[in-house]
Amino acid sequence: xxxxxxxxxxxxxxxxxxxxxxxxxxxxxxxxxxxxxxxxxxxxxxxxxxxxxxxxxxxxxxxxxxxxxxxxxxxxxxxxxxxxxxxxxxxxxxxxxxxxxxxxxxxxxxxxxxxxxxxxxxxxxxxxxxxxxxxxxxxxxxxxxxxxxxxxxxxxxxxxxxxxxxxxxxxxxxxxxxxxxxxxxxxxxxxxxxxxxxxxxxxxxxxxxxxxxxxxxxxxxxxxxxxxxxxxxxxxxxxxxxxxxxxxxxxxxxxxxxxxxxxxxxxxxxxxxxxxxxxxxxxxxxxxxxxxxxxxxxxxxxxxxxxxxxxxxxxxxxxxxxxxxxxxxxxxxxxxxxxxxxxxxxxxxxxxxxxxxxxx
Amino acid sequence: xxxxxxxxxxxxxxxxxxxxxxxxxxxxxxxxxxxxxxxxxxxxxxxxxxxxxxxxxxxxxxxxxxxxxxxxxxxxxxxxxxxxxxxxxxxxxxxxxxxxxxxxxxxxxxxxxxxxxxxxxxxxxxxxxxxxxxxxxxxxxxxxxxxxxxxxxxxxxxxxxxxxxxxxxxxxxxxxxxxxxxxxxxxxxxxxxxxxxxxxxxxxxxxxxxxxxxxxxxxxxxxxxxxxxxxxxxxxxxxxxxxxxxxxxxxxxxxxxxxxxxxxxxxxxxxxxxxxxxxxxxxxxxxxxxxxxxxxxxxxxxxxxxxxxxxxxxxxxxxxxxxxxxxxxxxxxxxxxxxxxxxxxxxxxxxxxxxxxxxx
Numbered sequence: 031x032x033x034x035x036x037x038x039x040x041x042x043x044x045x046x047x048x049x050x051x052x053x054x055x056x057x058x059x060x061x062x063x064x065x066x067x068x069x070x071x072x073x074x075x076x077x078x079x080x081x082x083x084x085x086x087x088x089x090x091x092x093x094x095x096x097x098x099x100x101x102x103x104x105x106x107x108x109x110x111x112x113x114x115x116x117x118x119x120x121x122x123x124x125x126x127x128x129x130x131x132x133x134x135x136x137x138x139x140x141x142x143x144x145x146x147x148x149x150x151x152x153x154x155x156x157x158x159x160x161x162x163x164x165x166x167x168x169x170x171x172x173x174x175x176x177x178x179x180x181x182x183x184x185x186x187x188x189x190x191x192x193x194x195x196x197x198x199x200x201x202x203x204x205x206x207x208x209x210x211x212x213x214x215x216x217x218x219x220x221x222x223x224x225x226x227x228x229x230x231x232x233x234x235x236x237x238x239x240x241x242x243x244x245x246x247x248x249x250x251x252x253x254x255x256x257x258x259x260x261x262x263x264x265x266x267x268x269x270x271x272x273x274x275x276x277x278x279x280x281x282x283x284x285x286x287x288x289x290x291x292x293x294x295x296x297x298x299x300x301x302x303x304x305x306x307x308x309x310x311x312x313x314x315x316x317x318x319x320x321x322x323x324x325x326x327x328x329x330x331x332x333x334x335x336x337x338x339x340x341x342x343x344x345x346x347x348x349x350x351x352x353x354x355x356x357x358x359x360x361x362x363x364x365x366x367x368x369x370x371x372x373x374x375x376x377x378x379x380x381x382x383x384x385x386x387x388x389x390x
Numbered sequence: 391x392x393x394x395x396x397x398x399x400x401x402x403x404x405x406x407x408x409x410x411x412x413x414x415x416x417x418x419x420x421x422x423x424x425x426x427x428x429x430x431x432x433x434x435x436x437x438x439x440x441x442x443x444x445x446x447x448x449x450x451x452x453x454x455x456x457x458x459x460x461x462x463x464x465x466x467x468x469x470x471x472x473x474x475x476x477x478x479x480x481x482x483x484x485x486x487x488x489x490x491x492x493x494x495x496x497x498x499x500x501x502x503x504x505x506x507x508x509x510x511x512x513x514x515x516x517x518x519x520x521x522x523x524x525x526x527x528x529x530x531x532x533x534x535x536x537x538x539x540x541x542x543x544x545x546x547x548x549x550x551x552x553x554x555x556x557x558x559x560x561x562x563x564x565x566x567x568x569x570x571x572x573x574x575x576x577x578x579x580x581x582x583x584x585x586x587x588x589x590x591x592x593x594x595x596x597x598x599x600x601x602x603x604x605x606x607x608x609x610x611x612x613x614x615x616x617x618x619x620x621x622x623x624x625x626x627x628x629x630x631x632x633x634x635x636x637x638x639x640x641x642x643x644x645x646x647x648x649x650x651x652x653x654x655x656x657x658x659x660x661x662x663x664x665x666x667x668x669x670x671x672x673x674x675x676x677x678x679x680x681x682x683x684x685x686x687x688x689x690x691x692x693x694x695x696x697x698x699x700x701x702x703x704x705x706x707x708x709x710x711x712x713x714x715x716x717x718x719x720x721x722x723x724x725x726x727x728x729x730x731x732x733x734x735x736x737x738x739x740x741x742x743x744x745x746x747x748x749x750x
Contacts, residue, residue: 063712105469116536122709144504146709147531147542171507176476182507183543349482349506352423 033247037166037254040189044161044246046239048193049077052127052154053084060150060188062125064090066115068138069129072098073156076199077129081154085127092118096137100286103133103172105181111141125150125188131157132164132290136179139170143185150188156196158208158242159291162215162249165190167257167267177282177347192250194242202235207291209234209326210273212245214298215252217319218269221365223248228322235326268375269367271359273298276383279344283336288329295328304378304386305360305368312363319364331390338387342380355379393607397526397614400549404521404606406599408553409437412487412514413444420510420548422485424450426475428498429489432458433516436559437489441514445487452478456497460646463493463532465541471501485510485548491517492524492650496539499530503545510548516556518568518602519651522575522609525550527617527627537642537707552610554602562595567651569594569686570633572605574658575612577679578629581725583608588682595686628735629727631719633658636743639704643696648689655688664738664746665720665728672723679724691750698747702740715739 032045043055056065065085069078074095085091094114096107115124128138128151135153142151155165171182197205209227216224226248227234233241253270260267277297281290302319305311320330332341350357355377362368368376392405403415416425425445429438434455445451454474456467475484488498488511495513502511515525531542557565569587576584586608587594593601613630620627637657641650662679665671680690692701710717715737722728728736 105465109465112541113534113536116534116540121711123712144531144541144543146540147529147544169507171504174473174476176473180476180506181472181504183504184507351481352483 031243033243035247035250035254037190037250038258039186042166042190042192042250042254044192044194044243044250046193046195046243048191049080049154049196052081052191052193053088055189055191056085056125056127056152057088060125060152062089062150063123064092064120065125065127066092066094066118066120067127067129068094068096068111068134068141070096070098070102070134073130073134077156077196081127081129090119092120096134098133100133100173103137105172105174107137108140108172111137112145115141115145120145122146122149125152127152127154129154129156130160131155132160135160135164136170136182137172139185139187140172140182143170143183148185151185153187153190155190155192157200158197158205158246159211161192161194161197161246162208163211163253165192166250166253178278192246194239194246197242198237200237203289205235205237206327207289210291210295210323210328212249213319213322213326214273214294215249217298217361217364218272218367219252219256219365220248223252224322224364228325231326265373268357268359268373271375272361272367273301275345275348275356275358276300276341278348279341280332280336282344282347283340284333288333292329295323295330296332299323299330300332300386300390301358302361303390304358304383305362307386308360308378310360310362310368315361315363332387338384341387342384345383350375352377356383391603393603395607395610395614397550397610398618399546402526402550402552402610402614404552404554404603404610406553406555406603408551409440409514409556412441412551412553413448415549415551416445416485416487416512417448420485420512422449422510423483424452424480425485425487426452426454426478426480427487427489428454428456428471428494428501430456430458430462430491430494433490433494437516437556441487441489450479452480456494458493460493460533463497465532465534467497468500468532471497472505475501475505480505482506482509485512487512487514489514489516490520491515492520495520495524496530496542497532499545499547500532500542503530503543508545511545513547513550515550515552517560518557518565518606519571521552521554521557521606522568523571523613525552526610526613538638552606554599554606557602558597560597563649565595565597566686566688567649570651570655570658570683570688572609573679573682573686574633574654575609577658577721577724578632578727579612579616579725580608583612584682584724588685591685625733628717628719628733631735632721632727633661635705635708635716635718636660636701638708639701640692640696642704642707643700644693648693652689655683655690656692659683659690660692660746660750661718662721663750664718664743665722667746668720668738670720670722670728675721675723692747698744701747702744705743710735712737716743
């Protein structure tokens with residue numbers, strides 16, 4: 031069974047075992063003379079050969095491999111991939127195929143966005159986090175010494191192809207990290223989905239294909255609904271940042287020793303508490319989030335090694351930071367976000383946030 | 391007198407002495423908390439101080455200077471400018487102000503296109519070439535070792551501000567290089583404009599403000615009309631490439647020892663001759679182009695030091711190159727381009743082009 035979700039200008043195809051027909055779908059939605067498959071050295075041995083050989087019947091194919099990990103999501107990797115593609119003879123009639131987690135998707139997406147001013151990319155996410163989050167929305171980019179995703183472009187994929195079987199090769203902490211984003215999708219937009227995740231946590235953590243297919247489909251649908259009509263993050267799309275303002279700050283402050291989803295879990299509890307303190311969220315919202323995140327074995331408190339001031343400092347790197355305040359997307363309850371006058375996010379004074387971090 | 395031309399999503403403002411009100415217009419069309427002025431070390435001493443000090447009344451301003459010349463239109467310059475802006479505290483609430491020729495416009499435009507996934511840029515072109523060509527159309531990018539503009543993005547400016555007085559500081563060859571593009575605009579779209587340039591060549595070469603204002607306004611209008619509705623160069627926009635397929639090849643083959651407009655002049659004569667040979671253009675089209683280009687003291691023949699095969703080889707770098715053929719936008723006569731079945735450009739076999747280069 032394949033679920034197909036309309037994400038505006040492109041579609042997300044989700045199924046079990048779908049990787050065996052990736053080449054068919056790629057040549058259907060983004061037919062090209064040449065294909066550049068970009069992946070990392072963890073994913074390549076698992077899936078690259080099959081995808082390359084299936085594509086080879088449809089045009090010239092080259093394979094480009096980057097080392098695994100966020101440390102390689104850099105301008106240097108981007109330049110090297112671009113140069114490799116130029117040397118391999120790629121031009122405007124090329125489609126990029128990104129096979130990997132969020133790092134590969136962001137990096138390969140940015141290569142495609144800037145190669146000869148933009149060529150198509152098909153995203154084939156292999157991590158749960160990338161399947162339900164990074165692959166939808168068209169955000170691409172790389173990190174710099176100053177912070178994550180500070181350089182990039184909006185470049186929507188021609189299609190997103192998700193084979194839920196691929197997550198079986200992920201470690202349990204990585205799967206849980208993906209679950210944190212799914213829990214966020216429930217928390218911001220769909221209380222029933224939030225409850226359903228709670229009741230299927232065991233199947234999800236053991237990478238059950240049916241449970242995962244349902245999870246990815248519902249999360250992608252929520253994200254696609256939010257992103258459609260606000261591709262540039264001017265309005266409602268901001269609700270997707272719930273848990274991320276403080277989550278990103280914690281991620282940066284701990285030197286990326288925690289997984290993204292772990293930081294988002296802590297960030298959601300903090301920001302839900304902030305929402306309660308500000309009178310935006312009903313009482314109990316943070317406690318309910320805590321309960322489900324804890325059941326998913328996700329952390330819910332800032333590591334004691336991180337000083338509150340260090341986390342606050344790191345929020346200054348947020349793209350929406352202004353002098354003395356940062357923007358927060360806040361819930362009103364599980365399943366609903368506050369539509370602020372300022373447009374789905376509100377500025378909160380640094381002093382208020384510091385107090386929160388000191389207390390929690 | 392200021393001419394304002396609607397270029398779709400933004401406007402081009404053209405006037406004499408307009409630089410004194412740049413800050414006013416910038417804060418009107420792209421109000422921001424911070425402004426990053428990007429220029430080169432040739433232009434900076436002439437205009438940067440005024441623009442920075444005028445902007446300072448409206449927000450925090452930082453000045454970023456790159457060395458002059460195409461050799462610095464690189465990913466390294468782009469990364470350095472981005473890092474400088476991050477260090478200076480710029481964020482999504484920043485507007486980039488590009489003050490310079492085509493190199494600065496392309497480079498600063500690409501910085502703006504990719505800074506935190508895209509912030510506004512106001513283009514203030516200072517060379518005739520940039521005023522009538524580079525500033526309209528939203529193309530941004532940098533060069534790599536493999537060729538020009540191979541990395542970049544489409545990123546339309548918030549506005550283009552043209553002070554025609556600024557060209558007085560250009561050398562005569564640079565002004566003539568700009569005239570080549572104006573002659574191209576006449577050749578592809580407006581025979582009367584082509585004739586008017588012919589009759590005002592003396593005033594134009596002496597940088598007369600009225601004649602330049604008229605020239606820039608008419609060229610920008612033509613380019614804006616062509617680009618509107620085809621921002622991504624899928625169709626009619628291709629006619630702007632007249633003279634550029636072989637022009638770029640000559641430019642690359644001679645190691646950029648000739649100015650861009652000089653190469654385009656030679657390229658137009660070659661491609662008009664090609665059009666006559668293929669029966670696309672009426673007889674005499676190339677001769678008429680030759681006559682006017684010669685009056686503008688522009689070269690009309692490939693330097694004898696460049697072998698035909700070397701020029702043909704360099705066409706392989708064209709973004710629209712395919713095995714054995716390259717796309718050419720060809721005229722039917724002065725003032726009109728062929729609407730080919732393939733959409734305003736036709737593939738010409740390499741063998742035919744080699745014969746042309748050998749003969750001319």
